[in-house]
Amino acid sequence: MANLDLIVFLSLLLLGYLVGSLLEWRHYRSIQQREAALIHQATIPSEALPVGKYQPIGLATGSVVISVDYFKRFLAGLRNIVGGRITAYETLIDRARREAVLRMKESTPQADMFLNVRIETAAVGSQHLSKRGVACLEVVAYGTAVISQA
Amino acid sequence: MELTTLQLIPGKRIVEHYGLVTGSTIRAKHVGRDIMAGVKNIFGGELRGYTELLKESREEATQRMIAEATQMGANAILNLRYATSAVAPGAAELFAYGTAVRVE
Numbered sequence: 001m002a003n004l005d006l007i008v009f010l011s012l013l014l015l016g017y018l019v020g021s022l023l024e025w026r027h028y029r030s031i032q033q034r035e036a037a038l039i040h041q042a043t044i045p046s047e048a049l050p051v052g053k054y055q056p057i058g059l060a061t062g063s064v065v066i067s068v069d070y071f072k073r074f075l076a077g078l079r080n081i082v083g084g085r086i087t088a089y090e091t092l093i094d095r096a097r098r099e100a101v102l103r104m105k106e107s108t109p110q111a112d113m114f115l116n117v118r119i120e121t122a123a124v125g126s127q128h129l130s131k132r133g134v135a136c137l138e139v140v141a142y143g144t145a146v147i148s149q150a
Numbered sequence: 151m152e153l154t155t156l157q158l159i160p161g162k163r164i165v166e167h168y169g170l171v172t173g174s175t176i177r178a179k180h181v182g183r184d185i186m187a188g189v190k191n192i193f194g195g196e197l198r199g200y201t202e203l204l205k206e207s208r209e210e211a212t213q214r215m216i217a218e219a220t221q222m223g224a225n226a227i228l229n230l231r232y233a234t235s236a237v238a239p240g241a242a243e244l245f246a247y248g249t250a251v252r253v254e
Contacts, residue, residue, distance in 0.1 A: 027195070049158075059154065117155075138242075144156050
């Protein structure tokens with residue numbers, strides 16, 4: 001029985017590593033392409049209004065819930081013992097934030113600028129390394145979409 | 151109802167100020183969605199079911215906030231903010247708040 005458990009554990013680890021890495025690589029490629037395509041839509045997190053004439057066209061939001069793979073969770077579990085940087089989670093949160101901002105931009109393609117953009121991160125579900133809980137986090141980006149009137 | 155994260159609406163004058171309006175909702179996860187999420191938890195990546203669920207919930211919180219503002223006689227909400235918190239295992243609270251005003 002102990003042997004079987006070990007096999008299941010190791011195959012989950014391997015599966016998580018391989019599929020997780022592939023998905024991450026594909027996601028980053030998609031993020032980079034879309035960011036390059038939407039670079040003309042400025043996102044301004046400042047509360048102060050920029051100089052110029054513009055017309056607000058409404059609130060734009062973009063959100064994403066992202067989960068960490070089995071391998072990374074295992075790594076993070078090990079990290080918890082010695083402490084220090086958890087690089088595996090850093091890329092996860094980075095992907096989620098960039099994706100949320102991209103979705104906000106894509107929700108309002110006609111906008112020229114997004115003013116007072118806020119990015120909110122929240123852990124939803126349990127964050128424990130248990131079998132039952134689903135460790136995932138939600139990122140929401142929102143701002144006021146405006147059209148420039150030159 | 152005009153919603154904005156700005157402190158004012160460019161080109162419009164605020165004629166009346168009604169104060170804070172809030173809207174919130176607490177949602178639990180769906181069993182079917184949770185099974186898919188369990189699979190996703192091995193591979194990592196986006197949990198589309200949850201993204202949709204939280205999006206709908208945020209929409210509902212916003213609608214409740216708008217209803218409150220409408221009742222007061224406001225036609226715009228300024229300085230809108232969203233907040234999310236996990237209140238219990240498997241349940242999340244979506245919260246929206248802002249300043250209700252009437253603009254010209």
